[in-house]
Amino acid sequence: MSNIISFPTTFPDEDFRSILYRYHLRSPHRSYLKNRKELLGKAYSTMVMYPENLIHVINGLGVSEEFIINLIDNHTFYPLFRPFVNKDLHNTITNVFYNSSGGLSMKIKTLENQFLSNSIRYCPTCLNDDYERFGEVYAHRTHQFSFLTVCPIHETKLVYSCSHCDIPFASSNANLMLTEPKCPNGHEINENTKEWMDTNKYEFLDDIKALMSYNTLTLNYVYQQLMVRLGNRGYIHFKGDTIFKKDLISDMVDYYGKEVLIELGLNVNELLRVMPSLFAPDDLRKHTIFYILLMRFLSGNTENFLKQDETYFFPLPFGNGPWVCNNRICPQYNQRVINICRRKVHEWITGYFTCNYCGMTYYRKGFPHLEDETLFSIETMGALFINQATKYINKGYTITQTAEFLRSNRTTVRKYLKLYKKENESNLLTINQNNGHKEILQGKLEVAVTDNNSKLELCKETVLEAISILGKRANRPQIRKYNIHRYDWGMKHDRTWMELHLPPKRKLPKMLNLESLDDEMYQLVSAAVDRLWENPPETKITKTSIFKTIPSFVQNRCYRFSEYLPRTIHLIERSLETDDQYLIRIFPKVVKWFKESRYKNLSLKLIQNRFKMYKKSSLTVIQWLEDQIDQINSS
Missing domain, CATH: 1.20.1280 (Monooxygenase)
Known part of the structure; x- marks a missing residue:
């Protein structure tokens, strides 16, 4: 049966360690361990940062669960980390709070290390005010945040040891803390050193307080809100599979300033090192400071981040149509007659638009590029253009005249006429006059941009160049690596020539001798x-x-x-x-570096510091090096 008689009245913003110590002061037992066992059911010898086995308190005092929830929410640091802990770990920690004894500190040690001071700290002004108001002093939870150096209320420098005798105000396991505004040796704690507190720290503290005030926040909600806001601000790829972390970190550094981030406990270099693990849902708890600062960066402050609802949607690239035809010779030029857009997704989104009246197909780049109807590229001019060009050429007009008639240029006209001759005109196109649509009837209509013969000659020249550079000993795989594309093109279009000039294949015997x-x-x-x-x-x-x-x-x-x-x-x-042979062989490289460096004298230590492999030198090599060093320094 429990011997708990009473529980000390908790004070505003009181650290649980202080509550536990004040219970010890009220107990008839002089042993601190015995009092811990009396209250929590176990004699903890180390510092108790969080309550454990609180079912023992419930049974001993007959208090409600609401009392326990208030103890956890208002007097521990767990509310700060709770929104970043997944459901399974939260259930485990809660179970330890209520039923288990031991092991809790290890489960959230990595969490508190990001935020909390190594020593229990006090504000001298708060000590005197609390003593006058309550008749005793206590450790404030807010004062333990490591990024704070002064009390946010009084702007008085926080202290953890006596300025007279240098004795700590609290022991490492918190079994000895202050009971009055005096150090354990009786010196008055009346330091009143005022320091200006940076606005960024006030804002960061406000963010922390706001986060700790929500006792129903879950990891899923926080993660979802982060993704929505990152998406709306362009930090997520439109396909949803990539977060632009480097850009985000860079923008955050510009927003806060590198020095401010360091003061708030965020090391930018370390953040870049662990960048691949950022935004992994189960690892949010490892970078709590980063995510709290990110909330302010995305929404102005944590309060807005948690209260303001946003929805993330991706607008349909290029809209719903219809879209304009950009063919100047089309009867529907500059009219919205294209009703179908084919969208292709790669690093960006490309839209393809084909006019049914002239056959022209053009494409535009969409998200994340800015959409502009006037910016497009032509994939094919279409049936009407080719039909008209062929007609003008058959009538005897020149390429230049034909280009003027078609509002185009000589290069484009020549490109689309290259494969066609006058006798094929009747087989190229037929215009369906009933519906005004142009249809391609012959499947041979293709646009060739590259002259195969010219390209083949270029491929042959490249192969001969590779053989000349690589030498007679070069084999086929080595020659192919010189230019894979041209090698394969040559093999495809003129294998006879390639076999004649390439070195013979090395045929392996079927049976090894x-x-x-x-x-x-x-x-x-x-x-x-x-x-x-x-x-x-x-x-x-x-x-x-x-x-x-x-x-x-x-x-x-x-x-x-x-x-x-x-x-x-x-x-x-x-x-x-061997290692010795290698170290001796590359020594000229060391000498070259030394001569180009600012050093005046060469030494073994200098070599080993600059070239790490020499740290494992054998005695033989060391003796050889010392001889070489003497010669160099004496020259």
Whole structure:
């Protein structure tokens, strides 16, 4: 049966640790641990930041659940973190509040570390006012926020130790706190150092208080409101799958100022480092400061963010139509006669519009680009344009005259006439006079922009250029990598020429001759090793370095048939570069850096600090380095 007799009257904005200590002062027991066990059912030796096992208090005092809710909401810091905690973790924490004992501090330790001071702090003016009003003093919850350095009411500097004897006002586990406006050694706490408090801190504190006043906020609601406001302000891709986090952080830094963010406890560099994890619903609690500042950035303050309803909608790109025809020779030019818009979604939205009267198709870029009907690109001029151009040419008009008749230019007319001849005129187009619509009857009507023969010649020149640059030892895969597109085009359109000029394919035998395999592989690897050491890379020469210079099948065979390749494997092993060899080989790079640097004397420590790989040097290399350093410094 509980021995709880009474519970101390709680004061406005009182920290739960202070309540727990004042209960100890009223208890007949001198042992602080015993009093903690009496009240909470367990003798906590560490600091109790949050109440646990409150069912023990309910049963012992006969108080209502409303009393417990008031204790949690008004005297702990949990209301600040609750909106950023998912449902499962909230239920776990609530269960610990009521039923369990132990483990709660670890569950929300990462939350409080973002906000709270390491030491319990007091305002000297509040201490005297509270003592005069209540006959005792207590720790205020607001004073424990780490971004505050002064009391927001009195603008008096917050203190945590005596200015006379430097003794802390509260012990690390909060089993000793102030009982009057004096330090434990009896010195008066009458410091009245006034400091101006920045407006940003007042506003941030108001945001925190507003957030803590809502006891029904859930993570789902906060996350939904964040997404709606980010979307309305253009920080979410129109497809909804990307948040422009870097732009958002940059704009927030411009809005607040980097120094202000640091004072409020937000490290911008750390924020950029963890940027990929931002806005993950289950991780909002890890960056509470960021999200509170984001609420002010998006809505002016937290109160507006929580109260003002917004809806996020994405307007239909290009509207509902109808849309204008932009073909100058169309009888419906500049009239809204196009009723269908084909929308294509990629990094932006593109709309395609086809006029049924002339066949012209044009397209426009939409969201996130600004929509403007006067800005468009033509995909095809359509049947009417081609029909009219062919007619004028057949009548003997020149390209220039035809372009003038069609209100176009020579390049466009030539482009659409390139594949057509006079004898095909009757097969090109038929105009349906009944409905005024032009229909293409022949499926061969295509617009060719590129001359295949010219492009083929360009591809051949590129292949010959690749062979010349890469050398006679280059194989087909290496030549193809030089310009994949032109290589493939050449193979498709003139394979005979390509086969004649490309090196022969390396055909692998269907059955490997294991007896001669070692000799064959040895020659290939030996040649590769020689080339590698003639022009060594900046990195250490390893097996990977060797295998990168030879066909992939050699590496596969070295792994699959290693027992049949003793000479080849031995060659590879003895061709590898040791750490000592590598450090000595790249030493000229160190010398070059030193000569271009501002340093006057070279030392081993300087080399190791600038080139980290030298920190693992062997004694042999160190001795060699010291000799080289002496020569350089003496020269």
